[in-house]
Amino acid sequence: MKSISPLLLINKLVLVGHDEKEYSVPFNPGVNIIYGDSDTGKSSILNLIDYLLGSKKVYMYEEIEKNGKYALLEVNLNGSVYTIKRDIFKPEELIEVYSTSIENMSELFPALYGPNYQKEGPAGYFSDFLLNALNIPLVKIKQAPSKMDSDLSRLSFRDIFKFNYLDQDDVGNRNILDSGNFSVFTKNKETFKFLHNLLDSQITDLQGQISEKTNEKNKLLESYNVISSFFKDTNIQTLETLSDDLAEYKQEVENINREIQSINTQMRSDxxxxxxxxxxxxxxxxxxxxxxxxxxxxxxxxxxxxxxxxxxxxxxxxxxxxxxxxxxxxxxxxxxxxxxxxxxxxxxxxxxxxxxxxxxxxxxxxxxxxxxxxxxxxxxxxxxxxxxxxxxxxxxxxxxxxxxxxxxxxxxxxxVSPFIAQRDELVAEKATVIEKMNKVEYLIKLRKQLNEIITKSNHLSEQIGQLTKKLDQLRAGAPSIEGVLSNIGSSLELFLKAIPIRKPFGISISKKNFLPIVRDRNYSELTSGGLRTLVSVGYILSLLQNSLNNSTNFPSIVMIDTIGKYLGKTKNGNDSIEVNTNEDILEGLDDPSKVINLYSFLTNLSEKFLEKDKLHQIIIIDNDLPVELEVMVHLQKYVVKYFNVQGKNGGSVGFIDNA
Known part of the structure; x- marks a missing residue:
């Protein structure tokens, strides 16, 4: 089933260290849980993912700074697999993107993108690559929406991803989404409108995007014809023939190696x-x-x-x-x-x-x-x-x-001398064959690069079709802001009642700032840190739900760091758990059942969407799980990494596991 909103899935994260040692974390569609002891690199995993998706820097714990060199991220963007490579110590360097999996990176040339809009790479800007791959229109939004002559600023992938990633400072934060910073939050509100197709200019923007993609497709086809004609005129063989030649050369090398080995066994000592x-x-x-x-x-x-x-x-x-x-x-x-x-x-x-x-x-x-x-x-x-x-x-x-x-x-x-000449002859022959192999491998890369043009052209055709369909929908009747906020508010209400919170009434989304309202009080006015935690988590999940049920520009992923912040756990002697405030105690958030209900809601919600073939991803970081959850077998299938500094219970000592 084709996703009605942008599909972004993380397949695998790999940190490459000294001696090319790799530290990796695999991910799956649906819920992914990473938990364990403090200072083991849990948050750094999400920080690395965020960095590989274009953030300015990566916040590293000591072991990564000491052992890491560069990182790789294999992602699924609207059904196409890409591998992103970035130096963790040089954020200003160009970002490499391979249109294949991590395992097959060596078979293709990378596209080089500028990490920000101040530095353009040979292939353009990294943000534009992500937006294009996700079929999200490249638009500019007003800096001051109420002014007719307001300056426009480019909407980047980083603006959008703020709504997908709650880091450990954002979870339960009173000023979520920079609501305390007027200028930044103004752009965030316009981004919210764009995500849900509520901007007045989106029909015009879609028309422009369709035109640009059509022109890009025509240029690609023109380039394909020119390069294909060049290959034909220079008698460069087809990909199938080149692959057959490569297999033959490899067989020749094996045969020569066997002959050399045979000579070695017969030689006498000099x-x-x-x-x-x-x-x-x-x-x-x-x-x-x-x-x-x-x-x-x-x-x-x-x-x-x-x-x-x-x-x-x-x-x-x-x-x-x-x-x-x-x-x-x-x-x-x-x-x-x-x-x-x-x-x-x-x-x-x-x-x-x-x-x-x-x-x-x-x-x-x-x-x-x-x-x-x-x-x-x-x-x-x-x-x-x-x-x-x-x-x-x-x-x-x-x-x-x-x-x-x-x-x-x-x-x-x-x-012995008589064999040396024969052996040298075979070595020289082997070198010649290897040189031919290298040439064929290079030509295969060129051929695959040519095929990439057709692949990109087909992707553009699909994107043009999707954008045209979205344009028709907007022309027929763009979604109303009231309808969108009602859908998100209803999802948030269901979440908070499932926990449940005390007095779950007056739950909606503010028409003024698009943030949650609970008990008829704005989010920033909620005094309990635990309640804000639940509301912020429910809010970001509600945005995901809305994107899976409706056509939006919201990518199908959420990442939440320290989801159990301020919430009660059942383990004793864990100093990493923050002490509940009086407000949290009044809310009853020290009750472990709240966390159990939270995880149950997450997993049930995810499974229902996956059953309907609505692909998405929820990546959760937590310090520990309540004892009741740890022994629940069905929950263990969602755990992709567990860290224990002593290596007990099958846990890794840390993301960097050299010890």
Missing amino acids: NAYFNDLRNLILRLESELKLDTEAKSLKLAQLEQHVRLKKDYQQDIDKLESSLAIIKRLPEHKEEVDCPICSSKIEYTKLALNFEKNNSETVKMEIKSIKNRLKELETLIDAERRNIISIEAEENHKNENLKKARQMLDIEAKEF
Whole structure:
């Protein structure tokens, strides 16, 4: 079944580290749960996904910063598979996109995209690639909607994805979707309208998009005809013939290898030649051992620097907190109120802790530590470059060692002069065949690139058809804002009643800011952090539900980090769980059944949509699951990663599992 809204599914995330070691997480359609101990890289998984979908930077925990190099994300965009590759330390570099799976990346040339609208790549902008692949129109929206002559700003994929991803700071946040920032929130409200086809200009925008895609398709077909004609004139064979040739060359190489192996078994020892090769191997092995030790030392130094960097940052945070307290000390009084417990404290005792450090002294110390932090970051970059340099040298020496061992049979293969010439002849023949193989593989890539043009043309035809259908729907009767808000509000109400919250009445979506209203109170006016958590989760799920039931521009994915924030759990002694406020206690949110009902609602909702062939994805991060949920067998099928710092119960020690 074709999705009526943009289809975005994450297939696989891979972080590639030193020595090309891979750390990966697979994902499935429907619900995906990642949970476990703190500081194991759970949030970094969603941060990496967000980064590979175009965010400005990735927020890394220490192990990723120490071990990572670049990341890969395999995604399904409206039925087409792509792999996105991005350096995690160089966010300004071009982003590579391969129109295939991670396993088949080497078979195609990548398209290079600019990471933002300030830097255009050879293939254009990454945001435009995502929007085009998802068949979301490229539009500009008013910065001041109430003004007729308002300036227009380009709508990016990042503007849209704000409605799909609740990071751990957004869940339960009073100022969700930047509602506390007027200029940013104004654009967010216009984005909300665009997502649900409520902008007055969308019919005109769709017409323009159809025209642009039609012109793009015609240009692609023109390019295809030119390139195809060139291939024909230069007698470049078809993809099928080239594939057959490649298979034949591979068979030739295998046959030559067998002949070389046969000669090796017949050779007798040429002592001088044997000794030279043996000495070369010993020397290379010794050098490689030194390189390994040097790299281990550099990695240890890098780890120390990264930890020291973390310590410096903590010192800065503490000093800035002290500076804030110094500024807020009252004028000399006999007693002051404690800001925590409201009891009385003698001013002389309170001031005694700060009198030796005036604000200027603290500021100078902060500045000093920041200077040291900057120097340390330079050292970290230098250490990382040194490690990469050593690895390159190791690879070179390993290749030479491999070649030397091939020439020298340690297991008693001996060389004699009559066989050397014959063997050299075969090696030369093998090199010739491999050169032909490389040429054929290059031509196959070119042929596949030509086929990509036809594939893109077919995708454009499908997109044009979908846009035309959407245009006809809008012309026949664009959705009303009242209808859209009613649908989303009804879904939110069903969610909150399923939990259930206390007094689930007055639930709707505000016509003014498009945010939830509960008990006839705006979202920002809700005083319970646990209640805001549930409402924010229910809101983003309701947006997903609406997109699966109606034609929208909302991608079919939501990611929620720390979904159980402020909600009660049943495990004892878990310091990572935040203490409930009085408001949360009044709401009854310390009841573990709330979390059980939350997960049950998620899984039931997802399964119902999947049964109707409505593909979507819900990725959840949580610190732990209530004991009742952990023993529920049916829930375990949704767990894609479980982390336990001690490696117990089948859990990984962390996203980076080198230990």
